[in-house]
Amino acid sequence: MRALVYTAPHHVELQDIPRRIPVLGESEIAVTAAGICGSDISGFLGHSRRRVPPMVLGHELIGRRQDGKRVVVNPLISCGRCAACLSGAQNLCSTWRLLGMDRTTGCYAEFVSVPETQIYSVPDDLTDARAVMAEPLANIVHLFRIAAPLPFFRMGIVGGGTMGSLALLTALRLGVREVLVQDVSEVRLEVARRLGATLAVNVSTEQGRGDAQGFAGHGLDLVLDASGNTAARQAAFDLCRPGGLVVLLGLSQEHSEIDFVTSIRKEHRVAMSFAYTPVDFERSLALLTAGEIDLSPWTVEMPLEDGQKAFDRMTTAPGDTLKMLLRVN
Template sequence: MKALVYTGVETLEYRSVADPVAEKGETLVRIDSVGVCGSDMHAFLGHDDRRPAPLILGHEGAGVTSDGRRVTINPLVTDPKSAASRSGRENLCPSRQIISMPPREGAFAEQVAVPESNLVEIPDHITLEQAALAEPIAVSWHAVRLGLAALHPTDIRCAHVIGGGAIGVAAALSLKAMGAEGVTLSEPNAARAAYLCDTCGIDVVEKPEQSVPLVIDAVGFASTRATACELVCPGGVILHIGLGSAEGGLDIRRITLQEITLIGTYTYTAQDFRDACRAMFEGRLGALDWFETRELSAGFAAFAELRSGKTHAPKIILKP
């Protein structure tokens, strides 16, 4: 089969590789659409030791099984017998794997092998391109669920999201779907900000007019963490999703003195993934049209476009 292979820092090669082999309990999925994630970009730039070259990246996949089912893929593979999995927190399973990290190759390919239990069938009115948005949406759905639950009962369910990439957009849409009010988002790229207003109906602002109970950092750099600490109100909650960098930005003194809750969130539980898919299928997350498509063979150019900030859409989907 053909695949887009990460072969070294800032190097991707579209080439022939061996077909994947489905192990016991696994299914082969012919990939139709696969999104480019920020973690793929981190690997491409050589910033992710968890994804060493050579490796097939990509974990936001949707496609068709050998028996004709249209599916989206939960790429997080866990041990169902672990204590975390048995408690419904599969994302904390100590032996968790994710496609696009060794030992599992990713979905920037014509086929990928995944456990049958990780597949969610999609209804006829959902396209496979839309279905490829399920994974980033599930990341944000999981985070928003935790964040809203952590608010004080007297707090208004009002939130601000930092970052207009796919995770930030999905967070804003998830907040609305879960009943939050006054949801705003900040995005420094003016063209991207305009796109989000026009296409997604998101209220994009430079910063909220006043502090808010819930702030979501969907970027994860020192500067955005500092902004989150500045914007959250006393007793409020900061949700940290982004993995831009590891150090700096947290105002620990303010977090302590004003009893601000900081929650780090990673991926999703199996139930969160299914719930996010259900919200997509029921139309509660909007038109799901905030993507552009490219051929998988042109994947290197797509990465360059994302890196330069030239694309306005939050997500580029590659088509094998």
Template structure:
């Protein structure tokens, strides 16, 4: 059995004086700090952001652990990170909605605005998306990062920059729940009690779901979910998906089945159980990414005439709604922050997330 990765000596390589210190992935378990030039504003609608907090996502850890996610392969050194918030440091000549000093949540995917998905209003499906920390594009774990002004969301005074960094995973959850069209009074089962699954439960509750049930194979996660944003939890047994689904329905008084099932785990048993736990005419949304191909209970999906949807990142209005949900007190993201590390100890955050410690770890940025 291979030994777990150990922190590298990258901390010793930090220059004393820096312009745009960045945390760079060179290869599997091989990272370094690199001082790069401060990015220039190339478009009059762009802004320069001093990044203050960045959350660690499973995709960041996957690139660090494996050097690739599906077709996206790290071939050149790449700055990691995409869950960030910061302070506006410079604005382009055409920027009207932001000024220097504004605190913003950063939407890290820049769409081309020209392809058919973009023009039809689904820019998250852009054919030429430039997404932070997805090869070949650099991420946000740097002192400075450039974005168009309309991909920055001004934070109300009541929201901290730490909370701002969690607008990215919350926007993922908002998109998933909007895909499911959750409405007041519905029953929702969420598979996976990691950060996105927990946030899906919180958003479903905010949307008025009367029952929100979290499913996970780790009891500590379920314990947290129960006190965070669910009406109940479910620990699957060593049984078939149909048997677990029947027990889940019985224990939670779901009658013939749940209205909505959301998978935020990507695990094949969860997918199967999610299909079987739904009532006839129910809605299933796949938000978690697991293996590229799995077996699927297609007969059950057809005979129940289920609505099946995928969900990818976030689209129009999702970030704005995420900020609103938190500022209005309808979703709490502070409770998910279980650790913060200094920028020069960034690799330690990856090790802790890989080890399953806590829920959401943040890396502090470098103030101007």
């Protein structure tokens, strides 16, 4: 089968690789389209210890099962038997694995085999572009379930990429009172304004940082770091009100130095959000099916054959592209 193989940092190439026979309990999916995620990009750049070449990346997909049904796949595979799984926290499973990570082949390929329990049918009127968002949006559903914001909350979002934008749209569905988005990319801030941010500021300037603090006033109830670099993490704490909640989602840097004494004096609460459970995935899919969350105007599609070009674009000049789709079949 055709597959896009990550062969070395900054390099992917189309190869013909053997098609894996599904084992008992698995179904084979013919992949229609697959999304490029931030974690695939960090793998492509050689920044992920758990994505070592040669391997097939990719975990966001829409495809068809052998019975012809159009389906999406929850790519986070948990054991179903450990204490975490049995308590409903499958994202914390002691042996979780993800398509396109470690030894699990990803979905930048014509076919992928996954446990039957990971597969969800989708209606025909849910477009490929929206269906592929089921996995990224599930992360956002999960973090709001952890954060459980109170009515009329005021929120800050640090980082206006795919995750920040999905968080913005979800916060609006939840009735956020006011929401600030901060980023250093003017095109992304323009997208945030169009999506409904109360204020979108460029924090690469002194003026922008002042505007953000002015908006925050005595601080925001909930602040999300959707970036993962140290400056962004610290910015999330700086925007948070005393007693407010900072949610850390971004994974880009492993270590960060944070001004903890200031945060302790403000009694900041901190939550870290990782991935999603099957319940989050189902809720995400329901939001997309209902058309309540939609980033398709900022989704770009390229054929699997142009994988190198697609990855280069997303790493060097994504502009206002919030999701890149690779068309497989």
